[in-house]
Amino acid sequence: xxxxxxxxxxxxxxxxxxxxxxxxxxxxxxxxxxxxxxxxxxxxxxxxxxxxxxxxxxxxxxxxxxxxxxxxxxxxxxxxxxxxxxxxxxxxxxxxxxxxxxxxxxxxxxxxxxxxxxxxxxxxxxxxxxxxxxxxxxxxxxxxxxxxxxxxxxxxxxxxxxxxxxxxxxxxxxxxxxxxxxxxxxxxxxxxxxxxxxxxxxxxxxxxxxxxxxxxxxxxxxxxxxxxx
Numbered sequence: 001x002x003x004x005x006x007x008x009x010x011x012x013x014x015x016x017x018x019x020x021x022x023x024x025x026x027x028x029x030x031x032x033x034x035x036x037x038x039x040x041x042x043x044x045x046x047x048x049x050x051x052x053x054x055x056x057x058x059x060x061x062x063x064x065x066x067x068x069x070x071x072x073x074x075x076x077x078x079x080x081x082x083x084x085x086x087x088x089x090x091x092x093x094x095x096x097x098x099x100x101x102x103x104x105x106x107x108x109x110x111x112x113x114x115x116x117x118x119x120x121x122x123x124x125x126x127x128x129x130x131x132x133x134x135x136x137x138x139x140x141x142x143x144x145x146x147x148x149x150x151x152x153x154x155x156x157x158x159x160x161x162x163x164x165x166x167x168x169x170x171x172x173x174x175x176x177x178x179x180x181x182x183x184x185x186x187x188x189x190x191x192x193x194x195x196x197x198x199x200x201x202x203x204x205x206x207x208x209x210x211x212x213x214x215x216x217x218x219x220x221x222x223x224x225x226x227x228x229x
Contacts, residue, residue, distance in 0.1 A: 001040055002197050003108065004205070006033040012110045014069070015084035023069075023082060029188065030069065034086060038066050041106060042088050044200025048207045049104050052214045055092040055227075056104065065090055085109035096180055100225045102217040104210075106203060115203050116154055117214045118183025123224075130220045131177050135169075144216035145172050151209045154184040155215075184213055 010033050014023055023030065033155050042060035062068055067087045073079050089096055091103035099121050106115040119126070134141045148156065149172055159180035166177040176182070186206060193199055 001032075001036045002199065003037045003041075003194055004033060005195070006039060007108070007190075007210060008110045008114060009023075010034055011084050011086065011108070012171060012179060015080065018081050020081065020187065025126050034069070035066070038086060038088060038108075041200055042066065042090075045088070045090070045104075045106065045204055045207065048204035051208060052104060052211055053090075053092060053218060056090045057092065058090055059097070065096070097171070101221045104207060108169040108194075112187055112189040114185055114187040115207065116183055116185040117210050118157075118185075118217065120183075122158070122181045125219060127182070127222055130182070130217070130225055133216075133220060134173055134176055140212075140216045140219055141176075144213045145176065147209070147212035148172075148175075148184070152208050153209055154213075155180065155186070155188050157185050158182045182217070184210060 006029070010026070010029050011041055014026070014030070017023075030229055039060040042058065042065050046058040057064055059065060065088050067089070069082055069086060071078075071083050073081070073112070085107055087105055087107040089103045089105050091098070092101050097120075099119055102118050103120075104117045107113060130141075135147070141197060148154070156175055156179065158179035160178050161180060164174070164178060169177060188194070193202060196202075
């Protein structure tokens, strides 16, 4: 089952209504237009994900790889009960939302879809360890930087230092060294692709471009946290 305009319509309207009774009355629409397509997308991306990380969790279920549509508002200023975006996250470890290891993600919203890898909130220790490896000329780091420069699908994202800390380093390295958090993201508003049966294949193909970059991030995390195998 592919995503459709009804997927986006439901996410928009459910967020707008922001009502448990409305959601309960339209639960079948959620299942048909949001949950089931996400389950299928998770299955379609599994081979590419396991190519990047054989230990990544790929179970196509809510709480395993699929986000919950109901928000946890206890610690948020935003008190909306329901989110207007949904996502898949594939990562190793028992916690879907843990930040010890990088994840591979696919996100949908009423405006666009995006995918990539990295951290929602990388630790200071991780970023320091990553910079240390780059400055030392670590082979995995150099391979990741080279692979990034050769592709044009993904863009490095993350909060940057307000003042440059590494102005004397090559520009290709500065892009990584000056970050305080890190993810590699691709975003698209191509609805023809989003509603196509070829979406899974297209995203899988792009995700494989991330292999040197993702595995560098993963190895840096393993230095800190060890392997989960």
